[in-house]
Amino acid sequence: MLTLQLLLVTIEADFVGIKLGILGLGTVGTGTVQLLSDTTGRHPLLEEIEIYRLGVRSLTKLREVSLPEGVLTTDLEAIVSDPQVDIVVELLGGLEPARSLILKAIAAGKHIVTANKAVISRFGDEIFTAANQAGVYVMIEAAVGGGIPVIQPLKQSLSVNRIHTVTGIVNGTTNYILTRMQTEGSSFDDVLADAQRLGYAEADPTADVDGLDAGDKIAILASLAFGGRIHLEQVYCEGIRQVSKTDIAYAEKLGFVIKLLAIAQRHTISAPLSVRVHPTLVPKAHPLASINGVYNAILVEGEPIGQVMFFGPGAGAGATASAVSSDILALVAALKASTAKPNPLLTCRHQDYSQIAPIEELVTRFYARFLTKDQPGVIGKLGTCFGKYGVSLESVVQTGFHGELAEIVVVTHDVREGDFRQALAEISSLESIDSIPSLLRVL
Amino acid sequence: MLTLQLLLVTIEADFVGIKLGILGLGTVGTGTVQLLSDTTGRHPLLEEIEIYRLGVRSLTKLREVSLPEGVLTTDLEAIVSDPQVDIVVELLGGLEPARSLILKAIAAGKHIVTANKAVISRFGDEIFTAANQAGVYVMIEAAVGGGIPVIQPLKQSLSVNRIHTVTGIVNGTTNYILTRMQTEGSSFDDVLADAQRLGYAEADPTADVDGLDAGDKIAILASLAFGGRIHLEQVYCEGIRQVSKTDIAYAEKLGFVIKLLAIAQRHTISAPLSVRVHPTLVPKAHPLASINGVYNAILVEGEPIGQVMFFGPGAGAGATASAVSSDILALVAALKASTAKPNPLLTCRHQDYSQIAPIEELVTRFYARFLTKDQPGVIGKLGTCFGKYGVSLESVVQTGFHGELAEIVVVTHDVREGDFRQALAEISSLESIDSIPSLLRVL
Numbered sequence: 001m002l003t004l005q006l007l008l009v010t011i012e013a014d015f016v017g018i019k020l021g022i023l024g025l026g027t028v029g030t031g032t033v034q035l036l037s038d039t040t041g042r043h044p045l046l047e048e049i050e051i052y053r054l055g056v057r058s059l060t061k062l063r064e065v066s067l068p069e070g071v072l073t074t075d076l077e078a079i080v081s082d083p084q085v086d087i088v089v090e091l092l093g094g095l096e097p098a099r100s101l102i103l104k105a106i107a108a109g110k111h112i113v114t115a116n117k118a119v120i121s122r123f124g125d126e127i128f129t130a131a132n133q134a135g136v137y138v139m140i141e142a143a144v145g146g147g148i149p150v151i152q153p154l155k156q157s158l159s160v161n162r163i164h165t166v167t168g169i170v171n172g173t174t175n176y177i178l179t180r181m182q183t184e185g186s187s188f189d190d191v192l193a194d195a196q197r198l199g200y201a202e203a204d205p206t207a208d209v210d211g212l213d214a215g216d217k218i219a220i221l222a223s224l225a226f227g228g229r230i231h232l233e234q235v236y237c238e239g240i241r242q243v244s245k246t247d248i249a250y251a252e253k254l255g256f257v258i259k260l261l262a263i264a265q266r267h268t269i270s271a272p273l274s275v276r277v278h279p280t281l282v283p284k285a286h287p288l289a290s291i292n293g294v295y296n297a298i299l300v301e302g303e304p305i306g307q308v309m310f311f312g313p314g315a316g317a318g319a320t321a322s323a324v325s326s327d328i329l330a331l332v333a334a335l336k337a338s339t340a341k342p343n344p345l346l347t348c349r350h351q352d353y354s355q356i357a358p359i360e361e362l363v364t365r366f367y368a369r370f371l372t373k374d375q376p377g378v379i380g381k382l383g384t385c386f387g388k389y390g391v392s393l394e395s396v397v398q399t400g401f402h403g404e405l406a407e408i409v410v411v412t413h414d415v416r417e418g419d420f421r422q423a424l425a426e427i428s429s430l431e432s433i434d435s436i437p438s439l440l441r442v443l
Numbered sequence: 444m445l446t447l448q449l450l451l452v453t454i455e456a457d458f459v460g461i462k463l464g465i466l467g468l469g470t471v472g473t474g475t476v477q478l479l480s481d482t483t484g485r486h487p488l489l490e491e492i493e494i495y496r497l498g499v500r501s502l503t504k505l506r507e508v509s510l511p512e513g514v515l516t517t518d519l520e521a522i523v524s525d526p527q528v529d530i531v532v533e534l535l536g537g538l539e540p541a542r543s544l545i546l547k548a549i550a551a552g553k554h555i556v557t558a559n560k561a562v563i564s565r566f567g568d569e570i571f572t573a574a575n576q577a578g579v580y581v582m583i584e585a586a587v588g589g590g591i592p593v594i595q596p597l598k599q600s601l602s603v604n605r606i607h608t609v610t611g612i613v614n615g616t617t618n619y620i621l622t623r624m625q626t627e628g629s630s631f632d633d634v635l636a637d638a639q640r641l642g643y644a645e646a647d648p649t650a651d652v653d654g655l656d657a658g659d660k661i662a663i664l665a666s667l668a669f670g671g672r673i674h675l676e677q678v679y680c681e682g683i684r685q686v687s688k689t690d691i692a693y694a695e696k697l698g699f700v701i702k703l704l705a706i707a708q709r710h711t712i713s714a715p716l717s718v719r720v721h722p723t724l725v726p727k728a729h730p731l732a733s734i735n736g737v738y739n740a741i742l743v744e745g746e747p748i749g750q751v752m753f754f755g756p757g758a759g760a761g762a763t764a765s766a767v768s769s770d771i772l773a774l775v776a777a778l779k780a781s782t783a784k785p786n787p788l789l790t791c792r793h794q795d796y797s798q799i800a801p802i803e804e805l806v807t808r809f810y811a812r813f814l815t816k817d818q819p820g821v822i823g824k825l826g827t828c829f830g831k832y833g834v835s836l837e838s839v840v841q842t843g844f845h846g847e848l849a850e851i852v853v854v855t856h857d858v859r860e861g862d863f864r865q866a867l868a869e870i871s872s873l874e875s876i877d878s879i880p881s882l883l884r885v886l
Contacts, residue, residue: 304761318747338781
């Protein structure tokens, strides 16, 4: 009798249990293992998940989590081809071997959960095409916005809308730096150095401060919001290195804060997309203006919903583990309902690439700061030059002097970026213009 | 050849098409019909949905939408039992006949989409029990937060967390009134009258201003966040009628704004819940403090995610139609994947009632305003009385005079509400105390 019961329990566990092969036990891996190993008070379906294999580089390294013997292995290739594994959870980061392992896992019929924005934004085409052919799911909630549920709403609930615009603060490091520059009046270099000391910025901060990380993320969000793949090299990326405390102070006076925004926009259904990352003057009353520190926020605008915004921690072990686990949960639920037919809201529904407009075609407001030699006549000359290229000005502020030079700040009305650049080229050749130290876009 | 093709097309359409029976063509019904009738640029699955029947009170009333002949009917009972109907979309509002029609539809094997917070918060037990028995889904995204996707994240992605607290601004009318009182320094009665004139408040504003609508919504959110049904009569509801412009001004000086918050909280997994609605002093730096006007926001706190917030339009035809349509889309996707087994993330997973602590057991900070006759000795007497009941004070402000009376405002540290009430009862019997015109909780 006892034997039979035990046997039934084993069969039941075999039947319902979903076996994970996790790749990587860094910060996010450790957080994910901790969450999945301690399920009380969480969704009961999590109890049906087994961490079956966990691939690491070294078996001897001290770990914050303890796992049953035989789970840890250094043979990552064996995990992605193990017939017992149902879902491969890729938490290695970086391009290789992450990309190859994901592709091998797909070829072996595994479903994929990944937090890897770099791989998805670069190799999404290859990965989703392979996944559709193999009939497996690829889940990427943790790739953008840390713990904030934004991928799933974009794929599911918000997709009944015609999305116009997705605007995100999606890089915590740069938002932290800009927030401190704003509140302390400090320079970029000083705050960056301190952020590196405190662990909020990497030793090599390029991916963050040059907008590349945000570029990966907005490429992913744009592909979901507008249903077309994105060539990453067509995403315009401008970082925050050139944002000065002078500009932050002027922006403040004019009623703006400066944020690194990642924007994807489509004015009409047939128009090319605008997908871009750049420091932006944001009106203080705008919902994104008050998102400070390492927090992320994503504002989605569409018809008929209007504006919705998602706000939360953009990184960190716990937040990212929440997103990774939510993807695992969604797969377990979908597989319980059907292993025969996919749920179309969890699969990737597009295959074509979206057309992306070059940055010269962008129509936006601009903020520009000029240092001029000869103050009295210079505003007239600026005005003439702007008029020639169809640039109209919303405000002109003449403020201080820098030695012999006067400082003039202008905010334009909407203008085509290419036209504005032509006007600036002509202005910079004027004898009375010393330099144009700042040029920023205005939301 | 042509005949065969047509036949195949017909079969295919029969096979994939999902037929809706919509009940009600008011604001939300009209918005939903408009969305579903104009699918270009939206999720392609929406094209597989057919508005098969639409139940209205009058066939002769002029409508903003045009429907094929035979779709409109006044026979709502026939819709919910029609064998052709797959999903019944209940947009009637009110308790009856909405509740009966939902139950009949469930009994006839229909899946349900409803925006009806009043029915779900009162009869959720009956409805979800019937739905689980019948093996159908009941979807309620539009019942809370208008267009904001919050029900689905709570049921799905966020459910991997141990939720501690859900705090919402979930009633647009009261948030509009409080925002105007704050910015204009106006009184409740004046702003309410103007809001009624402008259509932001109902002629009978009771459900909104007395916190009952918010109570319905927090009961629903609490049941999802904590996995247990809620007895609505155990939800403490206090509205905003007694919030005075004096208190808003004092709160402002102390660094707070006053918001009508709906809160559901659980300190430990085994502790009873606290579920309540009341005007609350919110610190200005808190994410909910800057949610103004008719907007809604829901802040979810849990382990390990930390804080995430959802923000958007809390009402309106377009926003609510987006939420209703997203539920329909989720059902179409789930039914395409499997009609045999339910997706466990879309079903209701709890059957038991949660234990709810009485408001006396709440531990919170308080704001209280006293009018006193005899200023010099009175603070000492207040202090003695507070000390006797374990109330410690965070700040005491003596401000103005009202004729012969002095005004004293205190903010306490955390204290058990029952103890604080006892202290106040004793204080109000003191000879030097004229009255205690205001008592508010502090976040």
